[in-house]
Structure formats: structure tokens, C-alpha cells
């Protein structure tokens with residue numbers, strides 16, 4: 001597969017203040033008791049694949065240290081990010097899904113959560129972040145490019161899963177984005 005190296009984008013931008021977002025939402029690690037509300041949230045967030053409730057329960061239980069959720073002041077689930085450290089690459093955090101409830105989008109929630117999760121996992125030895133993005137998902141691509149830019153991390157991308165090869169025609173291509181190394185706590 002071809003790999004495309006991309007220089008870091010260091011241009012100035014108006015990023016949402018992470019502190020401001022964390023005032024409006026409480027960030028925490030998920031527990032198994034969040035599994036059902038996570039499952040319902042994912043269903044409200046196309047084009048995400050809806051996994052089984054059991055899969056979401058396992059994400060909240062076994063991958064809680066590498067996942068994060070945001071809830072509103074009254075305890076409603078606003079957003080969830082599932083991730084795990086790749087067993088063969090313990091310095092790499094793989095972001096599985098990012099889901100922000102439609103009513104809470106555009107407030108910097110996803111970006112702030114990604115940064116909080118990255119900072120948490122840096123202490124576990126994580127230095128790189130990977131995710132896959134389908135070419136049609138512009139918001140997701142911009143979100144991760146913004147994260148890499150904000151953290152001054154170079155990134156590369158290459159095809160990972162193909163529509164025909166891996167999905168039998170039933171799913172868009174998935175392109176692997178890999179950014180890092182990350183070392184410093186963000187702004």
C-alpha cells in the first residue's frame with residue numbers, strides 16, 4: 001500500500017479553549033454502566049457503525065483507560081470516544097470511534113476530548129495516534145488534522161481497508177491516519 005507523508009500544518013487557527021469546553025462538560029473514563037447510553041449515542045451518530053451492545057459494554061469495561069466520555073451538568077451523555085492501545089504497538093493509541101451528540105456539535109467537544117485522552121495515555125507510554133477515516137467523512141478528517149496541527153505532530157496516511165477487498169462492497173474505504181510523535185501537553 002502506498003504511504004503518503006504529510007508535513008505538519010503549523011498555520012494559526014482559532015481553536016476552541018479546552019478549559020472552556022471542560023467547564024461545560026465533565027470528562028471521565030467510562031464504566032460498564034455507561035454501555036447502554038453509549039450504544040444509544042452511537043445510533044444517533046451516523047455514519048458510525050452501530051456495534052452490538054455487548055461490544056460497547058466491553059469498550060466501557062476493558063478499554064475504559066483508553067476511552068473517554070463527556071456528560072452534561074445534569075449527567076446526560078454528550079459524547080464518547082473509544083480507543084485502545086494496539087497490542088503489537090504499545091506506543092500507539094488507536095481511536096476506534098468518535099461520537100458527539102448532534103445537539104452538542106461545533107463546541108470543540110471532540111477536539112478537547114481527544115486532547116484529554118491523548119494526555120492521559122501519554123503517561124502510559126503512548127507517542128502516536130492512529131485512526132481510520134473514510135474519504136467521504138470531511139468533519140472527521142478535519143477534526144484529526146486539527147488535532148495534529150494543534151499538537152504540531154506530523155502525520156501520514158495510507159489506505160487500510162478497501163471497500164471491495166475488505167468490506168465486500170458494503171462499506172466505504174477506510175484510510176489510516178497516523179500522527180506523532182506526541183510528547184508535550186497541549187495548550
Ligand SMILES: CC(C)(COP(=O)(O)OP(=O)(O)OC[C@H]1O[C@@H](n2cnc3c(N)ncnc32)[C@H](O)[C@@H]1OP(=O)(O)O)[C@@H](O)C(=O)NCCC(=O)NCCS
Pocket residue numbers: 014015016045046047048096097098099100101104105106107108109110111112137138139140142143144146
Ligand atoms: C465529527 C464529530 C466527532 C465532530 O465533533 P465536534 O465536537 O462537533 O467537533 P469539534 O467542535 O471539536 O471540532 C473540532 C474541529 O473539527 C473540524 N470539524 C468538526 N466538525 C466539522 C464539520 N461538520 N465540518 C467541518 N469541520 C468540522 C473543525 O476543524 C473543528 O474546528 P473549528 O470549529 O475550530 O474549525 C461529530 O460531528 C460527530 O460525532 N459526527 C458523527 C460521527 C463521526 O463521523 N465521527 C467521526 C468518525 S470516528
